[in-house]
Amino acid sequence: MxxxxxxxxxxxxxxxxxxxxxxxxDYYLGVLVFAAFNCLACIGLCLLMGYAGxxxxxxxxxxxxxxxxSGIFTTAFGWSPWAAMAAGAFAAMVIAMAVGIPTxxxxxxxxxxxxLGFASIVHIVAVAATGFTGGPAGMSGIPGLRLFGYPLDSxxxxxxFAWAAVIIGLYFAFNLIHSRxxxxxxxxxxxxxxxxxxxxxTAVYKIQxxxxxxxxxxxGGSLYACYVNYIDPGxxxxxxxxxxxxxxxxxxxxxxxxxxxxxxxxxxxxxxxSMAAAPLRGIGIAYRPDYDILVYGGILLLIxxxxxxxxxxxxxxxxxxxxxxxxxxxxxxxxAGK
Amino acid sequence: xxxxxxxxxxxxxxxxxxxxxxxxxxxxxxKRNSITSVIGPNGAGKTTVFNLITGYLRxxxxxxxxxxxxxxxxxxxxxxxxxxGRTFQNVQVFxxxxxxxxxxxxxxxxxxxxxIVSGLLPSFLRSEEKQVTEDAARCLEFVGLAQAADKPAGAxxxxxxxxxxxxxxxxxxxxxxxxxxxxxGLNSRETIAMGELIGxxxxxxxxxxxxxxxxxxxxxxxxxxxxxxxxxxxxxxxPREIQQNMEVxxxxxxx
Amino acid sequence: xxxxxxxxxxxxxxxxxxxxxIYAMVAMGFNMIYSSTGIINFAQGEFVVLGxxxxxxxxxxxxxxxxxxxxxxxxxVTVVGILMERLTINPVxxxxxLRLIIITIAVSMLLKGGAMCVWGKGSHYMxxxxxxxxxxxxxxxxxxxTLWIIGILILLVIGYVxxxxxxxxxxxxxACAINRDAARLAGINDRRMVMLSFALSAAxxxxxGIIITPLIQMDYARGALLxxxxxxxxxxxxxxxxxxAVAAGLLLGTIEAMAGGYVSSHYMDAIALVVMLAVxxxxxxxxxxxxxxVRLKEF
Numbered sequence: 001m002x003x004x005x006x007x008x009x010x011x012x013x014x015x016x017x018x019x020x021x022x023x024x025x026d027y028y029l030g031v032l033v034f035a036a037f038n039c040l041a042c043i044g045l046c047l048l049m050g051y052a053g054x055x056x057x058x059x060x061x062x063x064x065x066x067x068x069x070s071g072i073f074t075t076a077f078g079w080s081p082w083a084a085m086a087a088g089a090f091a092a093m094v095i096a097m098a099v100g101i102p103t104x105x106x107x108x109x110x111x112x113x114x115x116l117g118f119a120s121i122v123h124i125v126a127v128a129a130t131g132f133t134g135g136p137a138g139m140s141g142i143p144g145l146r147l148f149g150y151p152l153d154s155x156x157x158x159x160x161f162a163w164a165a166v167i168i169g170l171y172f173a174f175n176l177i178h179s180r181x182x183x184x185x186x187x188x189x190x191x192x193x194x195x196x197x198x199x200x201x202t203a204v205y206k207i208q209x210x211x212x213x214x215x216x217x218x219x220g221g222s223l224y225a226c227y228v229n230y231i232d233p234g235x236x237x238x239x240x241x242x243x244x245x246x247x248x249x250x251x252x253x254x255x256x257x258x259x260x261x262x263x264x265x266x267x268x269x270x271x272x273x274s275m276a277a278a279p280l281r282g283i284g285i286a287y288r289p290d291y292d293i294l295v296y297g298g299i300l301l302l303i304x305x306x307x308x309x310x311x312x313x314x315x316x317x318x319x320x321x322x323x324x325x326x327x328x329x330x331x332x333x334x335x336a337g338k
Numbered sequence: 339x340x341x342x343x344x345x346x347x348x349x350x351x352x353x354x355x356x357x358x359x360x361x362x363x364x365x366x367x368x369k370r371n372s373i374t375s376v377i378g379p380n381g382a383g384k385t386t387v388f389n390l391i392t393g394y395l396r397x398x399x400x401x402x403x404x405x406x407x408x409x410x411x412x413x414x415x416x417x418x419x420x421x422x423g424r425t426f427q428n429v430q431v432f433x434x435x436x437x438x439x440x441x442x443x444x445x446x447x448x449x450x451x452x453x454i455v456s457g458l459l460p461s462f463l464r465s466e467e468k469q470v471t472e473d474a475a476r477c478l479e480f481v482g483l484a485q486a487a488d489k490p491a492g493a494x495x496x497x498x499x500x501x502x503x504x505x506x507x508x509x510x511x512x513x514x515x516x517x518x519x520x521x522x523g524l525n526s527r528e529t530i531a532m533g534e535l536i537g538x539x540x541x542x543x544x545x546x547x548x549x550x551x552x553x554x555x556x557x558x559x560x561x562x563x564x565x566x567x568x569x570x571x572x573x574x575x576x577p578r579e580i581q582q583n584m585e586v587x588x589x590x591x592x593x
Numbered sequence: 594x595x596x597x598x599x600x601x602x603x604x605x606x607x608x609x610x611x612x613x614x615i616y617a618m619v620a621m622g623f624n625m626i627y628s629s630t631g632i633i634n635f636a637q638g639e640f641v642v643l644g645x646x647x648x649x650x651x652x653x654x655x656x657x658x659x660x661x662x663x664x665x666x667x668x669x670v671t672v673v674g675i676l677m678e679r680l681t682i683n684p685v686x687x688x689x690x691l692r693l694i695i696i697t698i699a700v701s702m703l704l705k706g707g708a709m710c711v712w713g714k715g716s717h718y719m720x721x722x723x724x725x726x727x728x729x730x731x732x733x734x735x736x737x738x739t740l741w742i743i744g745i746l747i748l749l750v751i752g753y754v755x756x757x758x759x760x761x762x763x764x765x766x767x768a769c770a771i772n773r774d775a776a777r778l779a780g781i782n783d784r785r786m787v788m789l790s791f792a793l794s795a796a797x798x799x800x801x802g803i804i805i806t807p808l809i810q811m812d813y814a815r816g817a818l819l820x821x822x823x824x825x826x827x828x829x830x831x832x833x834x835x836x837x838a839v840a841a842g843l844l845l846g847t848i849e850a851m852a853g854g855y856v857s858s859h860y861m862d863a864i865a866l867v868v869m870l871a872v873x874x875x876x877x878x879x880x881x882x883x884x885x886x887v888r889l890k891e892f
Contacts, residue, residue, distance in 0.1 A: 297702030
């Protein structure tokens with residue numbers, strides 16, 4: 001992993017430590033906790049989309065699998081939340097492999113639609129299988145997590161815990177892309193034929209990264225279930241899968257930092273919009289949270305049309321040209337000084 | 339199995355696409371540690387031969403004998419594992435990766451780290467990564483591209499990209515290396531360097547098979563030349579024999 | 594008793610044909626754009642929703658006559674389709690598949706959000722095209738609206754065949770679908786053909802929405818599932834093969850209705866999707882196509 005990514009980690013850790021001191025109340029801390037769950041799913045999705053070049057419009061389903069595993073195994077079987085989380089991750093991995101083996105043979109649009117279909121099926125099952133999932137009414141009483149015997153019973157504690165999970169997940173992902181496995185994945189994205197020619201088993205790698213990304217999403221879902229202690233099928237609809245792709249695409253497919261930026265930005269966007277509602281009303285615009293989807297769609301469309309590599313690439317290139325300008329002036333200054 | 343001086347033998351290979359016969363009963367052999375060129379007009383089926391040998395296509399009928407045993411129709415990555423390396427006619431470097439990383443992908447089969455190990459430990463803590471980096475750097479140096487190690491492969495000039503593809507193919511430590519038009523798009527200076535590189539590859543004990551249109555290069559470096567036309571073998575022999583073969587001359591000059 | 598079984602079966606069949614006709618139309622819309630551009634338009638379902646909701650407003654709120662409202666609604670959605678192509682597809686040069694997918698997803702979010710702002714979250718009632726009691730057919734009831742749906746589907750299919758086989762514009766569109774570069778060399782304005790395909794596809798989507806709304810009560814959020822099932826029909830029929838899509842749509846609708854009737858109504862929506870996935874996995878070229886053709890196409 002290059003030095004600049006270690007610097008990125010330092011910045012991220014500083015921000016995570018700093019944020020609680022800037023928050024006026026626990027509500028906004030809660031928003032950042034939800035952002036952390038989305039971050040985890042987006043890191044996995046970014047590995048799949050940005051590095052292996054496979055699209056999935058079905059990752060909301062793996063979040064659901066994680067969340068419902070946590071819910072079912074803790075409430076119905078009395079497992080510890082940690083064991084339930086592990087079971088969820090394992091289930092997500094197995095299901096991803098079962099779905100992935102036929103699905104990943106498909107390309108482009110076919111793959112997108114097949115994963116979207118899978119997500120719809122999972123959502124329908126979550127609504128219809130009332131015996132297991134509680135159906136539309138959902139299931140409550142999911143116990144919270146305890147870390148080394150200490151309950152994570154406040155927003156602040158859970159905030160630190162969730163973001164620690166993000167940082168660990170991100171660290172794992174960064175190590176992975178700068179390893180033998182990651183090079184294999186990036187090679188598949190660059191040219192599947194050439195990757196095969198040097199011995200990369202592209203089919204197996206695609207399935208492995210699909211399974212890994214499912215595990216990320218599932219852990220995000222488990223953490224979510226243990227935080228809110230109650231789940232219903234609502235948040236796991238197809239729209240959520242589409243939102244995850246939106247987050248990754250807006251932040252930047254080609255880079256893990258892009259996924260983090262996109263996930264945080266779009267997770268807090270509704271709060272920013274609702275804060276903006278009051279001043280907007282002042283100038284005669286009645287903004288309602290219902291309009292959020294328009295804002296999301298608009299942002300996604302604009303980014304894809306004019307900044308297809310996402311915000312992170314935009315920021316990075318702006319930064320680079322800024323540095324170049326400074327260097328040029330510095331050099332010019334030296335020459336003038338001679 | 340008795341020691342055989344043929345590394346590869348094509349036995350009555352036939353390939354039909356839809357109704358079009360791309361290869362028709364093609365048979366010839368490649369000697370161990372030789373440089374064998376396959377030439378012929380466009381559409382003669384040369385690249386199809388390469389794609390059959392490396393597993394990208396399956397023959398309609400016929401067989402391939404590699405190192406004395408029949409090659410089963412398998413996936414390309416299995417062929418790489420058996421020691422067959424290749425480059426592509428339309429260069430296929432991994433554009434977003436650096437030159438060194440491109441070649442490091444070539445060390446894939448000679449290293450073993452899986453997802454868990456790779457994710458948990460950063461690369462500077464793993465000796466295998468260090469080894470892979472060193473091996474890849476050596477391959478880059480061998481083709482004369484050490485200066486391109488840190489540059490994104492997509493930004494390199496075409497000549498360097500072709501060299502990079504060869505370095506990547508060499509990194510798998512092949513016994514048989516298939517080069518698909520390595521000199522196409524190169525200027526004369528680069529072509530000379532390419533010819534010299536192919537000679538050095540053979541000196542390492544690697545058998546080289548190439549498809550090429552640059553006749554000067556082909557006649558200069560080949561031990562053996564196979565001429566194809568319309569999916570059939572037209573002639574086979576040393577460069578000198580081929581140059582004097584009337585059939586070949588008429589096929590190229592069009593009667 | 595015997596008769597009861599047949600009656601049930603017939604009832605499910607009619608139900609299936611009625612649903613299937615809609616999937617068939619959505620699938621035809623997918624195919625139009627796919628053939629001319631290679632794009633799968635993820636906003637296809639939103640065209641259906643917009644058509645239906647517009648029709649509701651024009652007839653139930655403004656009280657316009659059915660025929661007039663029908664044409665105005667179709668024209669409105671057609672304009673939306675043209676705008677979509679002009680503003681979001683046309684300006685993007687050399688896009689990747691992934692980028693195009695995400696762009697059409699973004700448009701679908703905008704259309705869905707727009708529909709919600711204008712028509713709200715509730716579902717909208719619309720009266721049937723013709724008054725009159727349901728017909729009785731061997732004990733099974735058939736809504737007159739179902740007959741309308743079948744009739745309009747037949748008209749659309751005839752129109753489709755005539756347009757693509759006997760008109761110059763239709764032939765030009767087919768030429769573009771087969772080989773865009775060659776078509777351009779022959780003097781066909783391929784960019785106009787792309788725009789036209791979006792217009793036609795939007796129009797077909799709107800018609801589907803208009804004729805189904807009296808039976809299902811349209812709301813803003815229905816687009817995704819309608820689009821997905823329509824895509825399923827397109828895949829089962831073989832992407833790009835519109836007559837195959839019509840057959841596949843009817844088949845899919847019937848399977849769904851039978852499964853809903855005999856197995857479980859809760860899982861009815863899932864069954865169509867499972868069938869779609871099964872076909873994608875086993876025969877990605879569709880039931881009526883050769884699987885090799887798909888692999889040759891570039892995605």
